[in-house]
Amino acid sequence: MKLPSSRPDRPPTSVDVARLAGVSQATVSYVLNDAPGVRISDETRAKVRAAADELGYAPHASARALKTGRSDLVLCPVPDVALGPLFGIWIRELTARLGELGFRLVLLQGDAAERGVAAARAWAEWRPAAVLVQADRLTRAAVRQLHAAGTAAVVAIGPEPSALTPTLVFDDVAIGRAAARHLAERGRVRLAAVVPSEPVLGDFGERRFGGVAAEATARGLPVERVDLAFDEAGAAAVAARWAAAPDRPDAVFAYNDEYAVLMLRALQDAGLDVPGDVALVGADDLPWAALLRPRISSVRIIGAGSAGGTADWIGGLIRDRERSPAVHRELTRVEIVPRESS
Amino acid sequence: MKLPSSRPDRPPTSVDVARLAGVSQATVSYVLNDAPGVRISDETRAKVRAAADELGYAPHASARALKTGRSDLVLCPVPDVALGPLFGIWIRELTARLGELGFRLVLLQGDAAERGVAAARAWAEWRPAAVLVQADRLTRAAVRQLHAAGTAAVVAIGPEPSALTPTLVFDDVAIGRAAARHLAERGRVRLAAVVPSEPVLGDFGERRFGGVAAEATARGLPVERVDLAFDEAGAAAVAARWAAAPDRPDAVFAYNDEYAVLMLRALQDAGLDVPGDVALVGADDLPWAALLRPRISSVRIIGAGSAGGTADWIGGLIRDRERSPAVHRELTRVEIVPRESS
DNA sequence: TTGTAGGCGTTATCAA
DNA sequence: TTGATAACGCCTACAA
Numbered sequence: 001m002k003l004p005s006s007r008p009d010r011p012p013t014s015v016d017v018a019r020l021a022g023v024s025q026a027t028v029s030y031v032l033n034d035a036p037g038v039r040i041s042d043e044t045r046a047k048v049r050a051a052a053d054e055l056g057y058a059p060h061a062s063a064r065a066l067k068t069g070r071s072d073l074v075l076c077p078v079p080d081v082a083l084g085p086l087f088g089i090w091i092r093e094l095t096a097r098l099g100e101l102g103f104r105l106v107l108l109q110g111d112a113a114e115r116g117v118a119a120a121r122a123w124a125e126w127r128p129a130a131v132l133v134q135a136d137r138l139t140r141a142a143v144r145q146l147h148a149a150g151t152a153a154v155v156a157i158g159p160e161p162s163a164l165t166p167t168l169v170f171d172d173v174a175i176g177r178a179a180a181r182h183l184a185e186r187g188r189v190r191l192a193a194v195v196p197s198e199p200v201l202g203d204f205g206e207r208r209f210g211g212v213a214a215e216a217t218a219r220g221l222p223v224e225r226v227d228l229a230f231d232e233a234g235a236a237a238v239a240a241r242w243a244a245a246p247d248r249p250d251a252v253f254a255y256n257d258e259y260a261v262l263m264l265r266a267l268q269d270a271g272l273d274v275p276g277d278v279a280l281v282g283a284d285d286l287p288w289a290a291l292l293r294p295r296i297s298s299v300r301i302i303g304a305g306s307a308g309g310t311a312d313w314i315g316g317l318i319r320d321r322e323r324s325p326a327v328h329r330e331l332t333r334v335e336i337v338p339r340e341s342s
Numbered sequence: 343m344k345l346p347s348s349r350p351d352r353p354p355t356s357v358d359v360a361r362l363a364g365v366s367q368a369t370v371s372y373v374l375n376d377a378p379g380v381r382i383s384d385e386t387r388a389k390v391r392a393a394a395d396e397l398g399y400a401p402h403a404s405a406r407a408l409k410t411g412r413s414d415l416v417l418c419p420v421p422d423v424a425l426g427p428l429f430g431i432w433i434r435e436l437t438a439r440l441g442e443l444g445f446r447l448v449l450l451q452g453d454a455a456e457r458g459v460a461a462a463r464a465w466a467e468w469r470p471a472a473v474l475v476q477a478d479r480l481t482r483a484a485v486r487q488l489h490a491a492g493t494a495a496v497v498a499i500g501p502e503p504s505a506l507t508p509t510l511v512f513d514d515v516a517i518g519r520a521a522a523r524h525l526a527e528r529g530r531v532r533l534a535a536v537v538p539s540e541p542v543l544g545d546f547g548e549r550r551f552g553g554v555a556a557e558a559t560a561r562g563l564p565v566e567r568v569d570l571a572f573d574e575a576g577a578a579a580v581a582a583r584w585a586a587a588p589d590r591p592d593a594v595f596a597y598n599d600e601y602a603v604l605m606l607r608a609l610q611d612a613g614l615d616v617p618g619d620v621a622l623v624g625a626d627d628l629p630w631a632a633l634l635r636p637r638i639s640s641v642r643i644i645g646a647g648s649a650g651g652t653a654d655w656i657g658g659l660i661r662d663r664e665r666s667p668a669v670h671r672e673l674t675r676v677e678i679v680p681r682e683s684s
Numbered sequence: 685t686t687g688t689a690g691g692c693g694t695t696a697t698c699a700a
Numbered sequence: 701t702t703g704a705t706a707a708c709g710c711c712t713a714c715a716a
Contacts, residue, residue, distance in 0.1 A: 061467040062404035063709035125403040405693035
């Protein structure tokens with residue numbers, strides 16, 4: 001058994017551990033990985049572990065990935081980490097459960113413009129076990145690229161099942177629908193819905209608006225679409241226009257609670273009563289929304305607790321190298337928190 | 343020149359590219375890495391690039407890391423990705439600038455309890471070029487572990503320079519100080535400061551409270567500390583107590599804008615006038631805070647735009663393998679946005 | 685029960 | 701200007 005001598009300025013390797021423990025390098029690997037089907041004396045195991053500890057040995061993940069042809073990484077490129085409190089909770093639980101399954105979730109905050117096959121190639125360099133990304137950043141070529149690089153599961157996150165790959169469905173449409181239903185059931189007959197004019201939020205806004213429109217159409221109610229940046233002047237202009245129009249909307253779905261407070265102030269400043277003249281519904285049930293006066297009704301997504309189920313599903317996709325489109329629905333149950341504003 | 347034949351079920355390698363281009367594998371490496379000091383004909387370069395494109399070749403990052411002994415990863419373990427809008431912006435800019443320098447920032451959302459040398463060993467497995475982590479998750483042994491694994495820069499993020507390693511200083515103390523100064527200069531004489539009773543926010547709260555206390559002490563003013571969860575009942579209890587006490591605080595620093603609206607409602611419901619009886623200052627200048635009535639004054643951190651400077655600093659640390667404690671101050675300039683509430 | 689040896693895909697040195 | 705070749709650290713048959 002001859003082992004190469006270690007270079008002093010390099011991180012310790014399993015060979016260093018082996019030398020210190022007086023065993024072969026293979027034994028080190030067996031012990032530290034609890035290799036099945038290999039019987040090693042407890043005494044040897046103890047020696048190996050002690051040596052690894054003493055050297056502060058950390059196995060080289062890249063070497064392992066190179067050898068095994070796969071990493072335990074689950075890549076999740078996000079457009080913005082500040083997507084709100086709900087997202088934080090969801091990611092935390094997903095990370096935890098994937099960790100139990102032996103995977104490591106890492107977030108890449110990149111440009112949302114980083115999409116398609118070029119982005120896929122960059123993600124593929126680390127040979128992740130799975131990639132979890134917004135559906136609209138994937139193309140057919142991107143999915144193919146990732147599969148070619150050995151990524152077992154390419155999971156789209158989107159409002160509807162993708163034709164390309166398994167999809168994790170977050171149903172923003174249902175949020176808009178719930179808001180519209182709530183307002184209609186309370187006797188409102190002319191709806192409006194705000195769509196944020198911001199790049200990241202815009203896509204979600206389109207979906208939520210779509211839900212409002214679908215529900216309203218089904219009930220034969222008109223819907224006004226209001227494209228709005230988060231900015232007082234714009235909101236004031238809309239409110240002023242409504243104040244002067246006899247056929248103004250009598251109910252507004254404001255996209256989320258932040259836009260709801262924006263609209264609330266604008267409506268009030270324009271002399272309109274909320275909810276007397278105009279009812280108002282936000283979404284996401286942000287903690288501070290209940291503190292406004294009048295309190296803002298909010299559509300709340302339920303089921304953030306089931307990130308564990310998502311993790312298990314992803315784990316299954318990785319194991320089975322599932323490629324045909326499959327669907328997992330998450331965060332699609334929705335409920336309204338009625339408050340004074342509607 | 344003999345090249346092994348490729349296995350059909352494996353991702354394409356540089357050997358596959360070489361075979362397709364009709365050159366040697368080394369040439370592929372030279373071309374794709376723009377190797378300096380190597381002259382290769384434009385014709386060959388074109389052939390190689392075309393072949394790589396055709397195969398969808400993505401270099402194997404693990405193999406490169408193994409060979410070079412270092413990855414281009416900058417690891418940033420965070421306790422919670424939903425740290426607020428400011429954090430999102432900062433991370434985005436940091437990512438962009440580090441990308442220009444050739445590094446890839448990845449966020450690991452883990453347990454905040456994952457700390458010390460055990461956590462360091464897990465981070466070290468990927469042999470990151472740098473690790474960027476909250477100061478209180480590092481110990482001397484953890485820093486040593488990372489250095490031993492070849493991590494060039496271990497950067498602590500904290501309220502004050504660490505004795506262990508270079509530190510990125512985010513000065514929450516300055517926020518509290520600015521709030522106290524503002525209130526004192528407006529003639530307020532009995533201060534109170536809210537400290538959130540939540541795990542992640544709590545640490546920041548302590549610092550901000552410390553700033554209030556320091557400034558108040560310097561001016562000979564008393565400070566009441568209010569530990570508070572984000573919950574209406576608790577806030578109401580505090581407000582009720584104050585309403586009944588003649589020597590109640592005449593000014594409150596509410597930790598941030600969310601807690602400010604919580605206190606605002608509680609104070610109003612208890613019959614106290616804001617800012618007549620009690621002035622109120624929040625922090626972080628969240629966009630919707632200006633929409634409340636009365637509008638909430640806020641302490642704003644300036645300099646989120648300088649994440650680029652931080653990236654350059656980290657790049658320098660990596661290049662120089664700096665190990666003696668050095669400091670970079672970021673987000674320490676602070677200004678007050680005065681509104682009706684104070 | 686433990687050791688030997690080959691190879692994962694890349695980079696970089698040295699010949700040609 | 702390009703090609704052969706030797707590591708990098710680890711895993712895992714297979715041999716002892």
